[in-house]
Amino acid sequence: MRRGVSIAAVVTAVVLTASACGGSSSSDSSGKPKDPKDISGTITYWDTSDAATEAPTYKALVKQFEAKYPKIKVNYQNVPFTDVEQKFKSAAKSGKGAPDVVRTDVGLIAEYAELGYIAPLDGTPALKDTGDFNPVPMNTTKYKGKTYGVPSVTDTLxxxxxxxxxxxxxxxxxxxxxxxxxxxxxxxxxxxxxxxxxxxxxxxxxxxxxxxxxxxxxxxxxxxxxxxxxxxxxxxxxxxxxxxxxxxxxxxxxxxxxxxxxxxxxxxxxxxxxxxxxxxxxxxxxxxxxxxxxxxxxxxxxxxxxxxxPTGGHDLTVYQGSTNLPASYLFTQFMTSTQSQIAIAKGTGTLPTRKSAYTSEVTADVKIAGFKPVLEQTARARVAxxxxxxxxxxxxxxxxxxxxxxxxxxxxxxxxxxxxxxxxxxxxxx
Incomplete structure (x- = not known):
């Protein structure tokens, strides 16, 4: 069972915060935002989608991202959904082997944020056109007044x-x-x-x-x-x-x-x-x-x-200790964009979190069309x-x-x- 925050976890959170502060910046020395085309480096992405039926869609999007931003290399890793929580927490706590971006179950946002394992994203390029997100999945990203994730896919009962x-x-x-x-x-x-x-x-x-x-x-x-x-x-x-x-x-x-x-x-x-x-x-x-x-x-x-x-689904989160935050923010933005969400919905049958992603092609899927109004009428975030x-x-x-x-x-x-x-x-x- 998961317990409260331990002293060791608090110490780790402080270390990770310091590490994140010492990493790359999304601004140049004058304080102006970097041109996305100038951002470079390698990031690791942990994808928890089904390896056989869903991962090909995410791999294709990673290739599109690398083609758009050729200076950034994405180390794609498919991690089973049942294993990712303990694997990520272990890596984040030790400061070794954690991914820069991880696909996170919405029910874990508060815990990861409290432990200091994921970065707040307010004011970063990761959050773009937030008014286009359905407010229901958007609410799953919040903890103590800050935003710790970007909605990727959603569901409800x-x-x-x-x-x-x-x-x-x-x-x-x-x-x-x-x-x-x-x-x-x-x-x-x-x-x-x-x-x-x-x-x-x-x-x-x-x-x-x-x-x-x-x-x-x-x-x-x-x-x-x-x-x-x-x-x-x-x-x-x-x-x-x-x-x-x-x-x-x-x-x-x-x-x-x-x-x-x-x-x-x-x-x-x-x-x-x-x-x-x-x-x-x-x-x-x-x-x-x-x-x-x-x-x-x-x-x-x-x-x-x-x-x-209850609202289910997954948000993309950025590891607090990432040494390449600019590329991580950019990747998160790309993977949660309208076009990416359309591709994910068509390729995997999961519900998008952006309102603009519900095109006629997407809603041709019977379950997406059926659950869209259910989500809008009844879904609510679990207690944070x-x-x-x-x-x-x-x-x-x-x-x-x-x-x-x-x-x-x-x-x-x-x-x-x-x-x-x-x-x-x-x-x-x-």
Whole structure:
């Protein structure tokens, strides 16, 4: 589990800051910005995209960058997404082997910034035409009033559904509240034999229920842990009701795989899912050769009256200790430009973060077209805490116990809150 900032980390951050200050500058001796064509040197880029299906698109963009700026050489390295966090933190802490630019999960921005491993980008060439970015992914780059990343690709959770099953059940529109979601699920089961949904017991997929009930994991401004408050209890009570009354029986050992199989083969009508699942969905008997049967809608709203879902995706970040910051800024700018984002969307099927990148060619992709309005209507950044990733582990453990009936909702959330206190020193129970 990730803990708070250690003394060693603080010392490292100071060293890295000093190192960064001693590196190259993006200005000449008179203080005027350098001409980008005059910037030279070598930088290393860690790309975490899928090596087989996505990396070729990023490699092609690297070649285009080098052709545009021939004095800069990019050392491209594909690092598995599952390995990059520990690998980067180890390299940044030691000051040896860290990349100049790294593709970073949005949930890690606060932690990397707190540790001093990534550079603030405000006022640098890395941030260009920021008004063109969708404000939702742009919010993932912020920590304590500074900008530490540039949005590259984004995603969120929405409601995927089988149009034919809903039509057979006589349901004319998708549910807009969790109560409707449960009621529609029962109707679908009664009239079609298919299950209404399959509840994903992973804690990340619990966030739409928490958010839509006005709950969250913690409140950094008040330094309070809020996961056991009344709004969270209400959210988990609803989740338990979905599990007990609306969901296909959950196999907790293989929940994700079984959920996907059931949905894409027409045994489940509705899922809370992300755009990453669509390619797999379209291979199933319910949608293969009939992709128009796959529907997209926002997640339902809760007692808070507003449908909300977490923002995912990746931002490009610059290593604080880079010895070639000017080239790193320029590369980050290029890779997040409108044209680069169009190329990435067309090559990988991921959602762009720039509004201008949603061209007719890009939105010809069914999942991009389907999730674009969902992102704009319901997505919100996760709470900006360095420990946010670690909080999901105790929440997931107690969430499963609640769903299985081994803990009451209140007891499970109280236990979660106490575990959160170990990860959030100085926070009180809200």
């Amino acid at each position: 929405g409601l995927l559904y089988n149009k034919k099953l809903l039509k057979r059940a006589g349901i004319a529109k998708t549910p807009t509240t969790w109560d409707e979601f449960i009621a529609d699920s029962k109707t679908i089961k009664q009239k079609t034999g298919a299950f209404g949904t399959y509840l994903n017991p992973d804690s990340y997929f619990l966030l739409p229920l928490l958010y839509s009930n006005g709950a969250d994991l913690a409140d950094p401004a008040a330094k309070k842990i809020t996961i056991s408050g009344p709004a969270a209890v209400q959210a988990l009570t609803t989740a338990k009701k979905i599990n007990d009354e609306a969901s296909m029986k959950v196999d907790f050992a293989n929940a994700y795989q079984n959920m996907q199989t059931a949905f894409k083969n027409g045994k489940v009508a509705m899922l809370i899912q992300g755009p990453w699942s669509v390619s797999d969905d379209l291979t199933g008997t319910a949608f293969k050769g009939d992709e128009g049967n796959l529907g997209f809608a926002p997640v339902p709203a809760g007692a808070g009256g507003k449908a909300q879902s 805490l360095p420990q946010v990733g670690s909080l999901f582990t105790p929440l997931a453990q107690n969430y499963v116990k609640i769903l299985q009936g081994d803990e009451s909702v209140k007891a499970g959330l109280d236990a979660t809150a106490k575990q959160f206190q170990q990860l959030l020193p100085g926070y009180s129970l809200g």
